[in-house]
Amino acid sequence: MAKAAPLRIAIVGGGLGGLAAALFLRRAGLEATVYEQSSALREVGAGIVVAPNMVRPLATLGLAERLPEFAVQLEAAWEFRRWQDGRVLSVQPMGEECVRLYGTHCYVAHRADLLALLQSALPAGALRLDQRCVSARDATDAAELVFADRGGRETAVHADVVIGADGIHSVLRPVVAPEIEARFSGLCAFRCLVPAADAPPMALRAVQTLWLGPGRHFVHYPISGGRLVNVVAIVPAGDWRTESWTADGAIADLHAEFEGWDARVLQLVDSATETKRWALYDRTPLARWHAGRVCLLGDAAHAMLPFFAQGAAQAIEDAVVLAACLRGVDAAGVPAALARYDAIRRPRASEVQLMSRGREIRNHLPDGPEQLARDRALASGDPLRQSAWLYGHDVEAACASG
Numbered sequence: 001m002a003k004a005a006p007l008r009i010a011i012v013g014g015g016l017g018g019l020a021a022a023l024f025l026r027r028a029g030l031e032a033t034v035y036e037q038s039s040a041l042r043e044v045g046a047g048i049v050v051a052p053n054m055v056r057p058l059a060t061l062g063l064a065e066r067l068p069e070f071a072v073q074l075e076a077a078w079e080f081r082r083w084q085d086g087r088v089l090s091v092q093p094m095g096e097e098c099v100r101l102y103g104t105h106c107y108v109a110h111r112a113d114l115l116a117l118l119q120s121a122l123p124a125g126a127l128r129l130d131q132r133c134v135s136a137r138d139a140t141d142a143a144e145l146v147f148a149d150r151g152g153r154e155t156a157v158h159a160d161v162v163i164g165a166d167g168i169h170s171v172l173r174p175v176v177a178p179e180i181e182a183r184f185s186g187l188c189a190f191r192c193l194v195p196a197a198d199a200p201p202m203a204l205r206a207v208q209t210l211w212l213g214p215g216r217h218f219v220h221y222p223i224s225g226g227r228l229v230n231v232v233a234i235v236p237a238g239d240w241r242t243e244s245w246t247a248d249g250a251i252a253d254l255h256a257e258f259e260g261w262d263a264r265v266l267q268l269v270d271s272a273t274e275t276k277r278w279a280l281y282d283r284t285p286l287a288r289w290h291a292g293r294v295c296l297l298g299d300a301a302h303a304m305l306p307f308f309a310q311g312a313a314q315a316i317e318d319a320v321v322l323a324a325c326l327r328g329v330d331a332a333g334v335p336a337a338l339a340r341y342d343a344i345r346r347p348r349a350s351e352v353q354l355m356s357r358g359r360e361i362r363n364h365l366p367d368g369p370e371q372l373a374r375d376r377a378l379a380s381g382d383p384l385r386q387s388a389w390l391y392g393h394d395v396e397a398a399c400a401s402g
């Protein structure tokens with residue numbers, strides 16, 4: 001009997017999700033081409049928590065052992081501090097406890113380093129840069145994509161499988177599901193990178209720290225082997241509505257948001273030379289992630305508020321499952337394989353999306369009885385164990401049973 005022709009797989013978007021998908025597909029014996037609109041792969045954004053449910057898939061790819069080359073292994077996390085004086089409200093030791101519970105350490109990294117790690121494992125021909133997807137059409141026999149380069153030259157590509165890994169403003173999403181409305185959260189995020197030499201010593205510890213205060217909170221942890229401190233501040237948005245990770249903000253505006261806070265917070269802010277600022281929008285889970293030969297993955301499928309630090313981890317879980325579903329499938333079997341992927345992944349990622357809502361209400365309580373009750377609850381909490389459903393999830397087993 002003639003061997004089935006290899007599947008033609010096109011991945012739109014070369015972010016963490018798209019590259020992870022290409023790598024897991026290769027591991028499943030499938031060749032995929034990643035089409036990325038930028039002319040060089042670069043991660044906007046700065047720090048990222050590489051949670052155990054992201055580290056384990058990286059270990060499957062043989063990449064986790066390289067994390068210590070650039071990432072910082074967390075000794076403690078969820079170190080909640082009071083805004084006014086830095087009093088520690090609670091702290092969660094990580095280290096060996098994390099390994100014992102979830103089989104791996106938890107890291108914090110620069111997103112660009114993580115992206116470079118994934119890219120280093122891909123053969124050069126698998127990535128096509130300067131290819132912006134401008135249209136997509138699904139048909140029974142093959143999907144058709146059109147890409148435009150910077151010079152306006154268009155190329156048509158036919159594929160048996162199209163994976164929309166093109167992020168929060170996905171052009172593939174409308175092919176799969178009715179467009180979802182983005183709901184403004186009323187908040188925005190400032191983000192900066194501070195050279196370690198300028199940061200207060202407490203910010204150099206291998207600890208993810210969250211300062212809680214009325215109406216806003218402030219997060220920091222070291223990245224890039226400790227050479228930089230990543231800062232994210234969530235504050236009321238005012239009239240800021242731009243939802244772009246590359247829009248510039250003003251350090252003076254960020255400073256003004258934290259006037260009166262502990263001096264170490266302001267020292268970190270004042271040590272930054274630039275900041276990005278974007279409005280935070282929430283999205284309701286999609287009703288479907290696939291249609292015919294086209295499916296969605298990562299933020300294109302499940303853009304979420306950043307309060308669980310899980311967007312990329314969920315994208316990588318998607319990649320594991322999608323590759324398992326497509327393994328050994330011929331072109332005719334693609335729609336059923338994508339339906340299986342959707343059935344396995346959508347409920348879990350949607351749950352994380354929904355859980356990520358509303359966190360800020362607790363983090364932003366004004367001083368008073370509710371804040372005191374929250375602080376008591378934090379002191380007796382056990383976030384590492386309470387996160388078992390996230391960090392302990394066995395994505396390989398989910399493929400086997402789904």
Ligand SMILES: Cc1cc2nc3c(=O)[nH]c(=O)nc-3n(C[C@H](O)[C@H](O)[C@H](O)COP(=O)(O)OP(=O)(O)OC[C@H]3O[C@@H](n4cnc5c(N)ncnc54)[C@H](O)[C@@H]3O)c2cc1C
Pocket residue numbers: 012013014015016017018035036037038045047048049050131132133134165166167168169170171189232297298299300306308309310311312313314315
């Ligand atoms: C403040 C903040 C903090 C976060 N912290 C964490 C964290 O600690 N841990 C965590 O796991 N997650 C975190 N996340 C979420 C995480 O960053 C995202 O979920 C993740 O980067 C999504 O990856 P992706 O590949 O799906 O999309 P993206 O990273 O957005 O990549 C999409 C790619 O597609 C390309 N593209 C777009 N349109 C087209 C087109 N038409 N044609 C071709 N290419 C196209 C883009 O150029 C881009 O390269 C955070 C997010 C925010 C906002």
